[in-house]
Amino acid sequence: MSAGADSVEHVIERWGRERVLALAPDASSRPAAAEVAGPAKWRSTGCDGCAVWGEFQGGGRSSYRVSVDLSEPAFRCPCPSRKAPCKHALGLLLLWSDGDVAEDAPPAPVAEWLARHRDRTVRAPDGRAAGGEAPVRSPKTAEQRERRVAAGLEELDRWLRDQVAQGLAHADRAPGTVWDDVARRLVDAQAGALASQVRELGSLPADGRLERLLEEYSLLRLLVTAFRRRDELPEPLRATVRSRVGFTVSQEEVLAGAKVRDRWYVAGCRDVEQDRLIARRVWLRGQDTGRSALVLSFAAPGRALDASLAVGDTVDAELAFYPGALPLRALVAARHAAPVRRPPRGTTVAGLLREHADALARDPWLERWPAVLAGVRPARDDAGRPYLVDADGAALPLRRADVWRLCSVSGGRPFTVSGEWSPRGLVPLSAWQEEEGAVVL
Amino acid sequence: VSAWSEHVTAALLGTQRRPVPPLDEAPAGPAEPAARLLDQAALLTVRRRAGWRPVTAEPVAPAPAESAPLVPSDAAERLRRILSGEHARVLAEWLDAAARTGRRVPPRLLPELLHKGRSDRALRPSIARAAGRRGVWLAMRNVDWAYLVVASGGADVEDPEVWQTGTRAQRVAHLLRLRATDPTAARVTLSSTWAREPAPERARFLAAFERGLSLADEDFLEAALDDRGLEVRRIAADLLARLLGSAYAWRMTDRARACLRPEAGSPGGPKQAVTPLPDQALARPPVRIVAHPPEHHDEAMLRDGIPYHATERVGNRAGWLREILARTPLTTWTTLFGLPPARIAALPIATDGSGAPPDEHGRRDVHLGWARAAARQRDAAWARALLRGDDVLGDVPALVGLLDALPAGEREDATAEAVPRIEDHTDRLTVLERVPAPWAGALADVVIAALDAAVAGSTAGRFPADLCRLSGERLDPATAPRLDELAGRHPGYGPLSELAEVLRFRHDMLAELR
Numbered sequence: 001m002s003a004g005a006d007s008v009e010h011v012i013e014r015w016g017r018e019r020v021l022a023l024a025p026d027a028s029s030r031p032a033a034a035e036v037a038g039p040a041k042w043r044s045t046g047c048d049g050c051a052v053w054g055e056f057q058g059g060g061r062s063s064y065r066v067s068v069d070l071s072e073p074a075f076r077c078p079c080p081s082r083k084a085p086c087k088h089a090l091g092l093l094l095l096w097s098d099g100d101v102a103e104d105a106p107p108a109p110v111a112e113w114l115a116r117h118r119d120r121t122v123r124a125p126d127g128r129a130a131g132g133e134a135p136v137r138s139p140k141t142a143e144q145r146e147r148r149v150a151a152g153l154e155e156l157d158r159w160l161r162d163q164v165a166q167g168l169a170h171a172d173r174a175p176g177t178v179w180d181d182v183a184r185r186l187v188d189a190q191a192g193a194l195a196s197q198v199r200e201l202g203s204l205p206a207d208g209r210l211e212r213l214l215e216e217y218s219l220l221r222l223l224v225t226a227f228r229r230r231d232e233l234p235e236p237l238r239a240t241v242r243s244r245v246g247f248t249v250s251q252e253e254v255l256a257g258a259k260v261r262d263r264w265y266v267a268g269c270r271d272v273e274q275d276r277l278i279a280r281r282v283w284l285r286g287q288d289t290g291r292s293a294l295v296l297s298f299a300a301p302g303r304a305l306d307a308s309l310a311v312g313d314t315v316d317a318e319l320a321f322y323p324g325a326l327p328l329r330a331l332v333a334a335r336h337a338a339p340v341r342r343p344p345r346g347t348t349v350a351g352l353l354r355e356h357a358d359a360l361a362r363d364p365w366l367e368r369w370p371a372v373l374a375g376v377r378p379a380r381d382d383a384g385r386p387y388l389v390d391a392d393g394a395a396l397p398l399r400r401a402d403v404w405r406l407c408s409v410s411g412g413r414p415f416t417v418s419g420e421w422s423p424r425g426l427v428p429l430s431a432w433q434e435e436e437g438a439v440v441l
Numbered sequence: 442v443s444a445w446s447e448h449v450t451a452a453l454l455g456t457q458r459r460p461v462p463p464l465d466e467a468p469a470g471p472a473e474p475a476a477r478l479l480d481q482a483a484l485l486t487v488r489r490r491a492g493w494r495p496v497t498a499e500p501v502a503p504a505p506a507e508s509a510p511l512v513p514s515d516a517a518e519r520l521r522r523i524l525s526g527e528h529a530r531v532l533a534e535w536l537d538a539a540a541r542t543g544r545r546v547p548p549r550l551l552p553e554l555l556h557k558g559r560s561d562r563a564l565r566p567s568i569a570r571a572a573g574r575r576g577v578w579l580a581m582r583n584v585d586w587a588y589l590v591v592a593s594g595g596a597d598v599e600d601p602e603v604w605q606t607g608t609r610a611q612r613v614a615h616l617l618r619l620r621a622t623d624p625t626a627a628r629v630t631l632s633s634t635w636a637r638e639p640a641p642e643r644a645r646f647l648a649a650f651e652r653g654l655s656l657a658d659e660d661f662l663e664a665a666l667d668d669r670g671l672e673v674r675r676i677a678a679d680l681l682a683r684l685l686g687s688a689y690a691w692r693m694t695d696r697a698r699a700c701l702r703p704e705a706g707s708p709g710g711p712k713q714a715v716t717p718l719p720d721q722a723l724a725r726p727p728v729r730i731v732a733h734p735p736e737h738h739d740e741a742m743l744r745d746g747i748p749y750h751a752t753e754r755v756g757n758r759a760g761w762l763r764e765i766l767a768r769t770p771l772t773t774w775t776t777l778f779g780l781p782p783a784r785i786a787a788l789p790i791a792t793d794g795s796g797a798p799p800d801e802h803g804r805r806d807v808h809l810g811w812a813r814a815a816a817r818q819r820d821a822a823w824a825r826a827l828l829r830g831d832d833v834l835g836d837v838p839a840l841v842g843l844l845d846a847l848p849a850g851e852r853e854d855a856t857a858e859a860v861p862r863i864e865d866h867t868d869r870l871t872v873l874e875r876v877p878a879p880w881a882g883a884l885a886d887v888v889i890a891a892l893d894a895a896v897a898g899s900t901a902g903r904f905p906a907d908l909c910r911l912s913g914e915r916l917d918p919a920t921a922p923r924l925d926e927l928a929g930r931h932p933g934y935g936p937l938s939e940l941a942e943v944l945r946f947r948h949d950m951l952a953e954l955r
Contacts, residue, residue, distance in 0.1 A: 017522075031525060031526040034522065035527075038941075038942040039945075040928065040941060040942065161475035164452050164455065164475040164478055165455055165456045165474070166455045167452070167454045167457070168453050169453045169454065169455075211449050214448065214452045214486075215486040217452075217479060218479045218481075218482035219487075222483040349495050350495070353494075356491070356493075357492070360490055364483070377500045378500070378501045379498035379500045379501060380499055381498045387496070389498050389500050393497060395495055395496050395498040396495060404551075404552035404579070404583065405551075405552050407582070408551045409548050409549050411504035411548060412500070412504050412578075413503050413504075422490075423489070423490050423493040433548075435547075436511070436547050
C-alpha cells in the first residue's frame with residue numbers, strides 16, 4: 001500500500017455513476033439528471049483530465065452550453081434552475097461516466113471560464129468553510145472577542161440556573177422560541193457553536209424531553225465552568241472547550257500539525273441540516289491504528305456536497321486532526337493511492353462501549369461515536385423493536401424505523417454494520433457483507 | 442429510586458421548591474442549589490452515557506441458503522437505477538432476463554423491489570422468479586409483502602394439508618400445481634370438497650382445470666353444467682368446448698350442422714343445395730355456404746353455455762350462431778365440405794335460403810365463430826386461413842386469439858402482416874400489446890414504418906406517443922440505430938428520441954444479463 005504515489009494527481013480518472021449522483025443536491029435531481037443524460041441530447045461534448053463540457057439540446061428551442069470543472073467540482077450552466085449542480089451538469093457528468101464523452105481540448109469559452117474560475121478559487125481559499133467567522137486578525141480583536149464570549153457564557157449560566165431554580169416543568173410549557181432567544185444572544189456574544197447547540201434544544205422529541213433537557217443543560221453548564229477555568233486546563237482539553245464554544249481553527253493551522261497515515265475505511269456518511277446549511281458527516285476508521293475520524297463538510301441547501309470519500313472505500317491517506325483532548329474531526333491532508341474495497345476491521349458490542357466510555361472520559365460533551373461492529377445479526381425485542389446482537393449475545397438498539405435493507409443484506413447471518421452510536425441507539429449507515437461488499441443503509 | 446431520577450424530579454419541580462438530592466461522589470461545589478444540581482446532573486449524565494450496558498434481544502431466524510448466484514455488479518447497478526425511477530417500465534424485463542439465466546436480485550435492492558410489487562400486481566410473478574429465497578424470507582417478515590409468499594408458492598403449497606387449511610389463494614395454487622403434475626389427483630381432491638365449497642370458490646377451482654384438460658374430466662364438467670353457480674356453469678361449458686370427442690362436442694356438432702350448409706356448384710346450371718349424409722364427403726366441391734342461424738333458443742342450448750342474449754351487440758339469432766360455431770369442433774367442417782380450412786374460409790356465404798346474394802353480416806358471424814373455435818382448439822391451419830380474410834380484423838379478441846393459436850415461430854410474421862390492415866389505432870395498439878418482446882424482423886419493420894407514418898402524418902390524439910411507449914418496451918434493442926435515424930428525421934418530437942434512448946438502455950441492460 002505504500003506505493004510512492006505522493007504526487008498530487010492532476011488528472012482525474014472517470015467517476016462512477018454513484019459518485020456523480022452523490023453530487024445531486026436533492027432526490028428529485030437524480031432521475032431528472034438520468035433523463036437528460038441521453039447521448040442524443042448532447043452536441044459538441046468533450047473532456048480533458050480536469051473538465052467536461054458539452055451543449056445540451058433540450059426538446060424545442062432550449063440549448064445550454066454546460067461546463068464542469070472536476071477538481072472542485074464546479075459547474076456552469078445558463079439554465080434557469082437554481083440548483084447547483086443543475087440536472088444538465090449532472091446529466092453531462094453521467095454521460096461522461098458512461099464513457100460517452102471523448103477526450104478533446106477545451107474550446108476557448110470553456111478554457112476561459114476554467115481559468116477565471118480557478119483564479120477566483122485560489123484567491124479565496126475555503127470560501128465555504130463552515131460556521132466559519134473570519135480568522136481573528138489582531139491580538140486586540142482577539143482579546144475583545146474573548147471577553148465578549150466570556151460575558152455571553154456568564155449570561156447563559158445565569159439563564160440555566162434560573163431554569164432549574166424555577167423548574168423544568170415550567171420551561172416545558174414555554175414556547176419553543178425561548179431557546180431561539182438564548183441562541184441569538186450567544187450569536188451576539190460570538191459563541192457560534194454553542195448557539196446552534198442551544199437552538200437545537202427546541203426540536204428535542206417530546207418523548208423523554210425533560211430528562212434530555214436536564215442532561216443538555218447540565219453539560220452546557222459544565223462547558224461554561226470549563227471555559228471559566230480555561231487557563232488551568234491542559235492544552236488539549238482547552239482546545240476542546242474552545243472549539244465547543246465556537247472558536248474556530250483555520251485549515252492551515254490544522255494542516256500544519258501532525259498527521260496520521262492509515263488505511264481509512266469510510267464507515268458512513270450522514271447529511272443533516274444545521275443552521276440553514278447541510279452538514280455532511282463522514283466517519284472514518286483507521287484499519288491499522290484503530291483510530292476514528294470525522295470529516296465534516298458543509299453546503300447551502302441545493303448545492304453539491306463534498307463527495308470525495310465514498311462509503312465502503314478504504315483510502316490510504318494522511319489525516320490532519322483538529323486539536324483537542326479527543327482528536328476526532330480531521331481533514332484529508334494527502335491521499336496516497338486509489339481507494340480499494342476490502343472488508344473492514346470491526347469490534348464487538350463490548351469493544352464499542354469500552355471505546356465510547358474512554359472517549360467520553362476525554363470529551364464529556366461527545367454526542368456520537370463511530371461504530372464498526374463485526375459479526376452482528378439483526379434482532380428484535382419483545383415489542384418488535386429492532387436491535388443488533390453480536391456473537392456474545394450483547395444487543396444494541398437501532399435508531400431507525402426502516403431496517404429492511406439492513407435485514408435483507410444480512411439474511412439473519414452475521415455481518416459488519418457501521419453507524420453513529422449514542423446511548424439512544426445506533427443509527428446504521430453502512431454494512432459490509434461477504435457477497436455484496438459495502439452497502440449504504 | 443436512582444440518583445438520576447431524584448435529580449430529574451428536583452429539576453422538574455425546581456430547586457426553589459425541592460432540595461438538591463445528595464450525591465457523595467460529587468466534588469465540593471457551589472452553594473447555590475441550582476448550580477449544584479446542574480453540576481451533579483452533569484456528572485451523572487456522563488456517567489450514565491459512559492456506563493451504558495448492552496441488552497438482550499432475540500436474533501432473527503436466518504434465511505435459507507441460496508442456490509442461484511447474484512447478478513453481476515453492473516446489472517445490479519442498473520436495477521438500482523430502474524428502481525429509482527429511470528425507465529421504470531423495463532423492470533419486468535430486467536427481472537425476467539435475470540431469472541432466465543438463473544440469477545437473482547442482490548438482497549440490498551429487495552426492499553425497494555418488493556415495495557414495487559405492492560402496487561403493481563402484474564410485476565409479482567417476475568419478482569417471485571428473481572427475488573431468490575431471501576425475497577420470500579424477507580416477505581414473511583413484512584405483511585405488506587405477503588403477496589410474494591403466495592406468488593412463489595414454495596414447498597408449503599404442495600403440502601396436501603393446504604387443501605384443508607390454506608387460504609383461498611394457497612388452495613388455488615395447490616390445485617394448479619397438482620393439475621400440472623397429476624390432473625386426476627387434482628380432480629379427486631376437488632371432488633372431495635366440491636359440495637361444500639361456496640360458488641365463487643367452485644368457479645375459481647374449476648378454472649384450474651384448464652391445465653391438463655382431457656376427456657377424463659368430461660363427466661365432472663358435464664355435471665358442473667347443472668351447477669347452481671352461473672360462473673361455474675359458464676367455465677364448465679367453455680372447458681367442454683375445448684374437449685373434442687366429448688358428448689358436448691357432438692351436441693354442438695348437431696346444432697352446427699343445421700346452421701351451415703354447403704352448396705355445390707354445377708357448371709352452367711342453377712346452384713343446388715346439397716344435404717349430405719353425415720361424415721360423407723361431397724361428390725362435387727361446394728362453391729358457397731348457406732347459413733341458417735337457429736330460429737329458436739331452448740333450455741338445452743342454455744345448459745351448454747349459449748345465452749339467450751348475446752354479449753355482443755348483434756341480433757339474437759346471429760349471437761346464437763356465433764356461439765354455436767365457436768363451440769363446435771372445426772373438424773366438423775373439413776369433413777362436411779371435404780376441403781382444407783383455407784379453401785373453406787374463402788367460400789362466399791349467404792344467409793337464409795339458397796339463391797340469396799352473399800352477405801357481409803352472415804360472413805362475419807360465421808368467420809368470428811370459427812375464429813373463436815380456432816383459438817380454443819389451438820388449430821393453426823384454421824388460424825392461418827381465417828387471418829387471410831378481413832372479417833376478423835375488426836374484432837381484437839378474436840384476432841389476438843388467432844395469433845396465439847399459431848406456432849410461436851409464425852406469430853411474429855403473422856402479426857406483422859395483420860397489423861397494417863387494422864384501421865382503428867386503439868385496436869392496433871391492443872393487438873400489439875399482446876405480442877411479447879422482443880419484436881424483430883418483419884414485425885419490427887412494420888412497427889417502425891407505422892411510427893414514421895404516425896409521427897409524420899397529422900394523426901390525432903395519443904396514438905403516436907402510445908406507440909412510441911409500447912415500442913420502447915418491446916422492440917428488439919438491436920433496432921436502436923434505425924430509431925436514432927428516425928428520431929433524426931423528426932427532431933423535436935420528444936417521445937421518439939425517448940424511444941431511441943429506452944432501446945439503448947435495454948440493449949445495455951440485456952447485455953449485462955446475458
